[in-house]
Amino acid sequence: MRGSLLHQSSVTLTSELVRSLDIPGPRYTSYPTAPEWSDQYTRDQYREAVNQWAHTHTPVSLYIHIPFCTQMCYYCGCNVAIRKANATVGLEYISYIEKELTLLLSGISHRPQIKQLHLGGGTPNFLTSDELRALKNLIDRTCDIAPDAEVAIEVDPRTVTEDQINTLKAIGFNRISMGIQDFSEPVQAAINRHQSIELVTQLFQWIRSAGFPSINVDLIYGLPHQTVENFSTTADEIIRLAPERIALYSYAHVPWLKSHQSLIPTEALPGQDDKLGIFLEARRRFLNSGYDAIGMDHFAKSSDELAVAYRDGVLHRNFMGYTVKPATEYLGIGVSSIGYISGHFVQSTKDLKRYYADLDNGRLPLERGLELSPDDHIRQWVIQSLMCHFKLEKQEFFSRYHVNFDTYFSDSMAHLKTCESQGLIELTEQGILVTPLGRLFVRNVAMGFDAYLKQNSERRFSRTV
Ligand SMILES: C[S@@+](CC[C@H](N)C(=O)[O-])C[C@H]1O[C@@H](n2cnc3c(N)ncnc32)[C@H](O)[C@@H]1O
Ligand code: SF4
Structure with missing residues (x-):
């Protein structure tokens, strides 16, 4: 690192900010x-x-x-x-x-x-x-x-x-x-x-x-x-x-x-x-x-x-x-493969011997899965919107889910305010805009909408930087 301040491609970063943002988190x-x-x-x-x-x-x-x-x-x-x-x-x-x-x-x-x-x-x-x-x-x-x-x-x-x-x-x-x-x-x-x-x-x-x-x-x-x-x-x-x-x-x-x-x-x-x-x-x-x-x-x-x-x-x-x-x-299809079908995530066994044995016995080689709840679907859409489009439009959210974004995510507001003060997002009347700096740390922004992280905050993911 050359100096404590890095300024490139319209992105300004301090070492302190990098340190505060470099936390274990999912890749979504x-x-x-x-x-x-x-x-x-x-x-x-x-x-x-x-x-x-x-x-x-x-x-x-x-x-x-x-x-x-x-x-x-x-x-x-x-x-x-x-x-x-x-x-x-x-x-x-x-x-x-x-x-x-x-x-x-x-x-x-x-x-x-x-x-x-x-x-x-x-x-x-x-x-x-x-x-x-x-x-x-x-x-x-x-x-x-x-x-x-x-x-x-x-x-x-x-x-x-x-x-x-x-x-x-x-x-x-x-x-x-x-x-x-x-x-x-x-x-x-x-x-x-x-x-x-x-x-x-x-x-x-x-x-x-x-x-x-x-x-x-x-x-x-x-x-x-x-x-x-x-x-x-x-x-x-x-x-x-x-x-x-x-x-x-x-x-x-x-x-x-x-x-x-x-x-x-x-x-x-x-x-x-x-x-x-x-x-x-x-x-x-x-x-x-x-x-x-x-x-x-x-x-x-x-x-x-x-x-x-x-x-x-x-x-x-x-x-x-x-x-x-x-x-x-x-x-x-195949050992350890992942599918998403009718709102269910499924993963096959990672163990090749078990994969072969299940199929020899006429069983799907399933290891784990999850049927998404209505709340999972809502959060999935919000996270997908942030990760792919770097924005979230409250009006679009309302037309999809018929609930008010600010009310539904009142628990996430403190996190969003922190992200705003770090320069990662802009909060507007219409929704959330991820800034050029925030695009590099969009995982951190998305984490504020992950209901499971709050429940299992000790889970060990790779770091976000
Ligand atoms: C299945 S491999 C690509 C095809 C082929 N096996 C190869 O290595 O050329 C998929 C890609 O995942 C990425 N990858 C693997 N392990 C990783 C890790 N620990 N962290 C980040 N990326 C990783 C690598 O860039 C790798 O090319
Ligand atoms: S071990 Fe190497 S070659 Fe094999 S999947 Fe991993 S990165 Fe690719």
Whole structure:
């Protein structure tokens, strides 16, 4: 950190303010957040939610989780299973994906329409070209993918092949996302993830020649040995590669949940001020190079549909990140996957053995879930509005829920006043406006509407900075 005052991109921050805002808090990819979902939630409830959805014939997003990776990155917070690439792992897993999809859709008379298909992980390109083809065939046998659907996959630059890229294009994928994180050598050594700029440049060429219209890259700030200087070099390399979208995630250090993160040398982690400085400098470089900031941690070229949707106020956010395809329902398939259907959150077991055993016994591999209460729905809408549109309009709230915003949220007013005094929001007659500074700390603003935080304030989330 250079001095105690940081002034960049129309955002003024003092070290004191950063310190007061850097508290454990949810990322709000869902509300209520996953720790609130219950293992008392039953398969009958899930079945009922699926039947209700099927009755309406509403299109869905489909998320399929492929958990396998060949090596563990020490920072990783995803649900992964480390396996050596071999002839049986992928095929066996696909056979269980088929079982789960068949079981989930049993008793449904029509073919679901898919608006968004996302293969996430782990590393979906752990599956060979033939296995990816087999997986896509099995989806096509049971569902109709909409002609304008977003069909996306996450790939690992270190392992994906040119043949896989061409296969993905041939079977209908139109978006590729890849993990990069950081190009600096000392950082890569500390996180156990070596990948050169040359390797990624080659991958960009394969993807572009195959004709994919959109590439997303993931970066992480707050990793060990990162500095403003070395991460600026990474940011400049990314700008040179010119992906359509960039996700710049704050490193979530949660070794009590992910024990391999203890291999990260904590003394090499940047401090609060430095971490924020790294983020702000990368952000400044992206904004100066034709990218728009989308939501908290995403950037898109100004011409990209995500940037257009953001400007038009029609952006949505779910477990797959920000999206322009506002399917209100999504089905999760695969170990640890999450779905949201007819107002129920559901998550499958994270244990691969149990996942297989449940399906062998003809049971949905459910681990936990939650049926949203009317209050949950209201707060979910408010938090979504703040996170995606950086504003809340009281009139719109009233037309949706027929209650007065100020009365309903009288308990949140003290929090909102504090946020206002910190410069995060402006409170107006019409509602709440999140300021440019508040956009960086929108999680803190949203926390004032989270009914569960008040009940369980000791819950341990990653920090908001
Ligand atoms: C499933 S991985 C991406 C695909 C592929 N497995 C890879 O690593 O290239 C999803 C992304 O989550 C992000 N991620 C993983 N662990 C994280 C953590 N602890 N904090 C912040 N972001 C994290 C990384 O940016 C990563 O690229
Ligand atoms: S970051 Fe990607 S490749 Fe690394 S362990 Fe996590 S899911 Fe696997």
